[in-house]
Amino acid sequence: MQTAVRTSLPETELASRANFAPHARIVREAQSSGLPLSIRGLHKSFGDNEVLRGIDLHIPAGQFVAIVGKSGCGKSTLLRLIAGLDKIDAGSISFGQDIQPKDIQPEDIRVMFQEPRLLPWARVLANVEVGLGRDRASGDAHARAEKALSEVGLADKRDQWPSVLSGGQKQRVALGRALVSRPRVLAFDEPLGALDALTRISMQRLLERVWRDQGFTAILVTHDVAEAVALADRVLVIEEGRIAHDVVIHAARPRQRGSAELAGLEGSILSHLLSADDRT
Amino acid sequence: MSAIDSVSLPRSFRLPRIDGLIQWIVPLAIIAIWQVASVTGFVPTRVLPAPSDVLLAGWKLLLSGELVRNIWVSFWRASIGFFIGGSIGFAFGLANGLSQLSAKLTDTTLQMVRNVPHLALIPLVILWFGIDESAKLFLVALGVFFPIYLNTLHGIRTVDPQLIEMGRIYGMTDGELFRRVIFPGALPSIFVGIRFALGIMWLTLIVAETIAASSGLGYMAMQAREFMLIDVVVLSILIYALLGKLADSASRVLERLTLSWHPAFQKN
Numbered sequence: 250m251q252t253a254v255r256t257s258l259p260e261t262e263l264a265s266r267a268n269f270a271p272h273a274r275i276v277r278e279a280q281s282s283g284l285p286l287s288i289r290g291l292h293k294s295f296g297d298n299e300v301l302r303g304i305d306l307h308i309p310a311g312q313f314v315a316i317v318g319k320s321g322c323g324k325s326t327l328l329r330l331i332a333g334l335d336k337i338d339a340g341s342i343s344f345g346q347d348i349q350p351k352d353i354q355p356e357d358i359r360v361m362f363q364e365p366r367l368l369p370w371a372r373v374l375a376n377v378e379v380g381l382g383r384d385r386a387s388g389d390a391h392a393r394a395e396k397a398l399s400e401v402g403l404a405d406k407r408d409q410w411p412s413v414l415s416g417g418q419k420q421r422v423a424l425g426r427a428l429v430s431r432p433r434v435l436a437f438d439e440p441l442g443a444l445d446a447l448t449r450i451s452m453q454r455l456l457e458r459v460w461r462d463q464g465f466t467a468i469l470v471t472h473d474v475a476e477a478v479a480l481a482d483r484v485l486v487i488e489e490g491r492i493a494h495d496v497v498i499h500a501a502r503p504r505q506r507g508s509a510e511l512a513g514l515e516g517s518i519l520s521h522l523l524s525a526d527d528r529t
Numbered sequence: 530m531s532a533i534d535s536v537s538l539p540r541s542f543r544l545p546r547i548d549g550l551i552q553w554i555v556p557l558a559i560i561a562i563w564q565v566a567s568v569t570g571f572v573p574t575r576v577l578p579a580p581s582d583v584l585l586a587g588w589k590l591l592l593s594g595e596l597v598r599n600i601w602v603s604f605w606r607a608s609i610g611f612f613i614g615g616s617i618g619f620a621f622g623l624a625n626g627l628s629q630l631s632a633k634l635t636d637t638t639l640q641m642v643r644n645v646p647h648l649a650l651i652p653l654v655i656l657w658f659g660i661d662e663s664a665k666l667f668l669v670a671l672g673v674f675f676p677i678y679l680n681t682l683h684g685i686r687t688v689d690p691q692l693i694e695m696g697r698i699y700g701m702t703d704g705e706l707f708r709r710v711i712f713p714g715a716l717p718s719i720f721v722g723i724r725f726a727l728g729i730m731w732l733t734l735i736v737a738e739t740i741a742a743s744s745g746l747g748y749m750a751m752q753a754r755e756f757m758l759i760d761v762v763v764l765s766i767l768i769y770a771l772l773g774k775l776a777d778s779a780s781r782v783l784e785r786l787t788l789s790w791h792p793a794f795q796k797n
C-alpha cells in the first residue's frame with residue numbers, strides 16, 4: 250500500500266519525508282498509522298450553488314496538508330465530505346488502494362471544528378471519553394481518556410466543567426477527544442480561528458507535536474496562511490471549486506516562525522489568493 | 530483549583546449567613562409593623578387580625594387536627610394533579626420535540642387548546658365530575674400540562690445542533706444521544722416549565738377548592754368566611770403562600786443538584 254502510494258505521487262511524498270531529522274523519520278516510518286487519501290472528480294452542489302467542481306487530490310499517508318482559500322470557497326464542504334458528514338454528488342473519496350471501506354472504522358477518522366463542541370454537562374474527562382466512540386464502555390476507557398488528556402497537557406483539569414476553561418483549553422479538550430481513539434485521519438476546520446494570537450501559536454505547536462508523535466494524516470483548513478506554511482508539508486489553494494495551487498513546503502522542522510523562507514512562501518501563497526480575488 | 534478554594538473558603542462561609550439574614554429582614558419587619566398596627570388599633574381586627582391572633586387560630590386548628598388534615602388533602606391533590614399533568618406534558622413535549630410526525634399530528638391541536646383558560650372550564654368540570662376529587666385533579670393536571678409541555682418542547686428544539694452532530698460523529702446511538710446530549714440540553718428549559726407549573730398548580734387548586742370542595746385549605750377558608758373567622762381566612766392564605774414557597778424551593782434545590790454544570794449555578 251505504501252509503495253503504491255509513493256509511486257503515484259513521488260515528488261510530494263519524498264518532499265515531506267525528507268524534511269525530518271533522520272531519527273524522527275525512522276520512528277514515523279515504523280509506526281505510521283496514517284491513511285492515504287485519494288479524491289477523484291469530487292463534485293458538490295447546494296441547490297444551484299456548485300461549490301466543488303471536480304477536486305482531484307492524493308494525500309500520502311501521514312502527510313500534513315493545509316487547505317486555504319477565500320471565505321465560502323468550499324473548504325469546510327470538502328472537509329465534511331472527507332469526514333463523511335455530507336453526501337457526495339459525484340466523484341469518489343477513498344482511503345488507500347488496498348483498503349476496503351469496511352476496514353475503516355468510524356474511529357479512524359476524526360474532525361475538529363472551530364467550536365470545541367464540548368458537552369457542557371459532562372466533566373472534562375467524560376468529554377474526552379466521548380471520543381472513544383464504540384469503545385466508550387470498555388474497561389480501559391478512563392485510562393485511555395486520561396492519557397489523551399495528558400497528551401494535550403490538561404491532566405489536572407480532568408474533573409472540571411468545560412465552562413470554567415479558557416477558549417484555548419476547551420479546544421485542547423476537543424483535540425484530546427479527537428485523539429483518544431488514535432485516528433488515522435484527522436481533519437481540522439479552522440480549529441484555532443477563535444483563539445487569540447499567543448494561544449494560537451501554542452496550539453499550533455501542540456498540533457504539530459501530536460501529529461509527529463502519532464503519524465496520522467492531517468488535513469487542516471485555515472484562513473491563516475502563516476499557520477498553513479508553519480505547519481503543513483503542503484498547502485493547497487482552492488479557487489472556484491478546484492485546487493488551483495499545490496505548494497510543497499520544504500522547510501525543515503522544527504520550523505522557525507518568521508524565517509525568510511516561510512515568509513517568502515507565505516507571500517507567494519497570499520499573492521495567489523489576492524490575484525484570484527482581483528479576478529472576481 | 531485547590532489554591533482558589535482555600536482562598537475563597539472563608540468568604541463562602543460568611544456570605545450565605547448574611548444572605549440568609551438579609552432576605553428575612555423585610556418579611557419580619559412587615560409582620561412586626563402589622564402586629565403593632567393591630568395592637569394599637571390602627572388597623573381594626575375586623576379588617577385584618579393581628580399576627581398573634583392568626584398564630585393562635587393556627588394553634589387551635591392544629592390541636593383539633595383540622596389543619597393537618599386540610600393541608601394534607603390539598604398537598605395530596607396538588608402532587609397527584611401535578612404528577613399526572615406533568616407526566617403527560619413531558620411525554621408530549623418529548624414526542625413532539627423528537628419526532629416531526631408527532632409534532633405535525635398534535636402540536637397545532639395542543640396550541641389551540643392552550644388558548645382556553647383552564648379555569649374557565651370549572652363549570653363544565655363540575656358538571657362532569659361534581660365536586661369529586663377527580664374534578665380538582667383534572668383542573669390541576671390541565672393547568673400543569675401546558676407549561677411543562679411547552680418548555681420541554683422548546684428545550685429539546687433548542688439543543689445546540691452542533692452538539693447533536695458531534696454526538697453522531699462520535700458514534701452515539703439514538704438512545705445515547707438522547708441521554709447524553711438532548712435531555713441534559715433540554716433540562717434547564719424543563720425546569721423553567723416546572724417552576725411555572727408549580728405556580729399554576731397552587732393557583733388552580735385554590736380556585737377549585739374555594740368553588741367546589743368539601744375539604745382542603747380552600748374549603749377551610751370558605752368555611753371560615755361563612756362564620757366570619759377572619760383569622761382562619763388569613764391563616765389559610767398564609768399557608769398557601771408557605772406551601773407555594775416550599776414547592777419553589779424544592780424545585781430550586783433539584784435544579785441546583787442536576788444543573789451543577791451550568792455556569793449560573795457555579796458562583797457560590
Ligand SMILES: Nc1ncnc2c1ncn2[C@@H]1O[C@H](COP(=O)(O)OP(=O)(O)O)[C@@H](O)[C@H]1O
Nearest residue numbers: 295298300318319320321322323324325326327
Ligand atoms: N448546508 C449547506 N446548505 C447550503 N449551502 C451551503 C451549505 N454548506 C455550505 N454552503 C455553501 O457552500 C459554499 C461553501 O461553503 P463552505 O464550505 O462553508 O466555505 P468555506 O469553509 O470555504 O468558507 C458557501 O457558498 C455556502 O453558502
Ligand SMILES: [Mg+2]
Nearest residue numbers: 324325326438
Ligand atoms: Mg468554513
